[in-house]
Amino acid sequence: xxxxxxxxxxxxxNSTFQDQGRENLYHIGIPFSGVMDKxxxxxxxxxxxxxxxxxxxxxxxxxxxxxxxxxxxxxxxTGEINFILARNNSxxxxxxxxxxIEINDGDVIDIISTNKSVYGYFSVSGxxxxxxxxxxxxxxxxxxxGPNNGCKLINGQKILLNEKKPIFNRRLNFVNTKIEFxxxxxxxxxxxxxxxxxxxxxxxxxxxxxxxxxxxxxxxGVKLVNLKKTNIKSExxxxxxxxxxxxxxxxxxxxxxxxxxxxxxxxxxxSADYDKLVQTPPGTKIRFKKIELKDAENLYKLxxxxxxxxxxxxx
Amino acid sequence: MxxxxxxxxxxxxxxxxxxxxxxxxxxxxIKYFRTLKNKNLKGVTNLSPSYNKLIITFDLNETTFIELxxxxxxxxxxxxTKNESSKISIPICCDKEYSLDIDRLEEKLNKxxxxxxxxxxxxxxxxxxxxxxxxxxxxxxxxxxxxxxxxETPRVKVPKGSVGITEQFCNVYTFESPGGWNIIGNTxxxxxxxxHKKKPNLINPGDEITFxxxxxxxxxxxxxx
Numbered sequence: 001x002x003x004x005x006x007x008x009x010x011x012x013x014n015s016t017f018q019d020q021g022r023e024n025l026y027h028i029g030i031p032f033s034g035v036m037d038k039x040x041x042x043x044x045x046x047x048x049x050x051x052x053x054x055x056x057x058x059x060x061x062x063x064x065x066x067x068x069x070x071x072x073x074x075x076x077x078t079g080e081i082n083f084i085l086a087r088n089n090s091x092x093x094x095x096x097x098x099x100x101i102e103i104n105d106g107d108v109i110d111i112i113s114t115n116k117s118v119y120g121y122f123s124v125s126g127x128x129x130x131x132x133x134x135x136x137x138x139x140x141x142x143x144x145x146g147p148n149n150g151c152k153l154i155n156g157q158k159i160l161l162n163e164k165k166p167i168f169n170r171r172l173n174f175v176n177t178k179i180e181f182x183x184x185x186x187x188x189x190x191x192x193x194x195x196x197x198x199x200x201x202x203x204x205x206x207x208x209x210x211x212x213x214x215x216x217x218x219x220x221g222v223k224l225v226n227l228k229k230t231n232i233k234s235e236x237x238x239x240x241x242x243x244x245x246x247x248x249x250x251x252x253x254x255x256x257x258x259x260x261x262x263x264x265x266x267x268x269x270x271s272a273d274y275d276k277l278v279q280t281p282p283g284t285k286i287r288f289k290k291i292e293l294k295d296a297e298n299l300y301k302l303x304x305x306x307x308x309x310x311x312x313x314x315x
Numbered sequence: 316m317x318x319x320x321x322x323x324x325x326x327x328x329x330x331x332x333x334x335x336x337x338x339x340x341x342x343x344x345i346k347y348f349r350t351l352k353n354k355n356l357k358g359v360t361n362l363s364p365s366y367n368k369l370i371i372t373f374d375l376n377e378t379t380f381i382e383l384x385x386x387x388x389x390x391x392x393x394x395x396t397k398n399e400s401s402k403i404s405i406p407i408c409c410d411k412e413y414s415l416d417i418d419r420l421e422e423k424l425n426k427x428x429x430x431x432x433x434x435x436x437x438x439x440x441x442x443x444x445x446x447x448x449x450x451x452x453x454x455x456x457x458x459x460x461x462x463x464x465x466x467e468t469p470r471v472k473v474p475k476g477s478v479g480i481t482e483q484f485c486n487v488y489t490f491e492s493p494g495g496w497n498i499i500g501n502t503x504x505x506x507x508x509x510x511h512k513k514k515p516n517l518i519n520p521g522d523e524i525t526f527x528x529x530x531x532x533x534x535x536x537x538x539x540x
Binding site (some may be wrong): 029133143235259304 | 321324327336348360361362365368369370375376379445447449451512
């Protein structure tokens with residue numbers, strides 16, 4: 001039987017298949033990768049009635065433009081996204097997030113941009129017809145690991161789909177919360193830095209710069225002064241690490257980060273605040289707050305409870 | 316054997332084996348790494364061994380720092396009678412077009428190209444760790460006579476297959492990427508192959524590596540194969 005499919009009219013800036021990430025390969029240089037904003041990913045899958053580990057299409061800033069060929073089916077887009085549905089009868093509709101949308105043969109979904117955020121998620125009823133690579137649907141473009149030959153979507157390619165499920169209607173009233181502070185635990189080289197620098201880091205604004213992608217986020221603000229040494233022996237890194245090179249400008253490592261590095265580790269973003277951090281677009285000012293491990297663990301429990309409450313609202 | 320264990324964020328453990336980089340300390344790191352890999356402790360999601368540290372990430376839904384720290388402190392290390400290390404020989408072409416930093420090396424080390432290559436090749440290297448980008452091996456220790464710092468300004472693009480040296484270490488760039496190591500040559504063989512599902516990495520921590528020089532003609536033949 002012939003599969004239904006999307007033709008990629010425009011790939012967008014960085015559109016990749018992702019799931020919750022790939023484990024157990026750090027030691028050979030493969031990071032977790034996986035979706036940047038886990039909550040919006042889980043919502044996308046729940047709204048479309050797919051399992052919580054199914055792959056979605058993640059996009060950043062400008063998303064893909066996709067033309068559909070097949071039988072009527074549902075799609076869902078989550079995040080804060082401006083998109084247009086160009087129907088096959090040439091009517092155009094403004095798209096609505098957090099809601100099942102019916103698409104028909106010949107319809108075009110044009111994901112124009114994210115709105116005051118970075119990432120969005122596209123899920124489809126029945127799911128994408130792609131294979132796991134090393135036990136995950138995540139894509140690490142830097143090492144060409146993952147589905148779609150480890151690459152982002154390119155213009156003209158096809159995306160095959162699994163068999164559709166029956167049409168249904170679902171929506172979620174959801175507003176992405178913004179938080180005042182990104183919370184941080186001190187890192188293993190925290191005491192390399194001057195007391196003034198530490199005070200500045202936790203009291204002044206830092207701007208997210210354009211040098212930000214799935215690998216890392218470079219910040220601009222008061223430079224952090226390292227009193228001890230600006231290079232350490234190369235060692236492992238984890239998602240959310242705030243490392244500070246010799247120039248004093250912090251870099252936060254994100255999901256596709258290199259697995260080994262030699263810059264001092266000033267701190268680590270707590271797991272509960274990761275989704276919100278990555279959705280902060282360049283030009284935004286953010287503030288950091290230092291907390292203790294016990295609090296971070298409790299905040300993670302709270303984050304999970306909130307996520308589950310949101311998912312349980314979807315019937 | 317672990318000098319210190321602390322948390323790195325709320326979902327990782329940082330095991331410090333000491334400040335120095337020696338084969339002895341690194342062997343301990345690798346021993347813990349291999350034991351933990353076999354044990355599959357609850358919640359552990361990734362292991363990152365390096366010269367003298369081991370970082371273990373975990374799923375905060377399944378375990379916590381304190382619980383896992385205790386598990387690691389009480390870990391019974393595997394008795395390794397079987398040696399998992401391999402001996403691997405890597406061809407390298409040091410023709411002018413692949414030996415990108417040979418002029419700099421000749422000048423800074425005050426040695427001829429043939430001497431530098433001879434010293435480099437005439438040694439068996441130990442793989443301390445792999446990573447940064449997929450499969451990149453960090454090997455050591457190179458002869459003190461050819462040790463020097465990295466480039467003042469890193470290259471934006473180092474070609475795939477480049478063999479670089481800096482300080483006591485050498486490496487192989489498995490993908491084109493930015494980098495500041497002094498490039499001495501290039502290998503035509505694939506150090507990382509994602510189509511090999513079981514063993515994508517040719518070189519793994521603990522392995523022993525030698526290099527042998529090939530001509531440009533042979534280099535090209537490798538690609539044709």
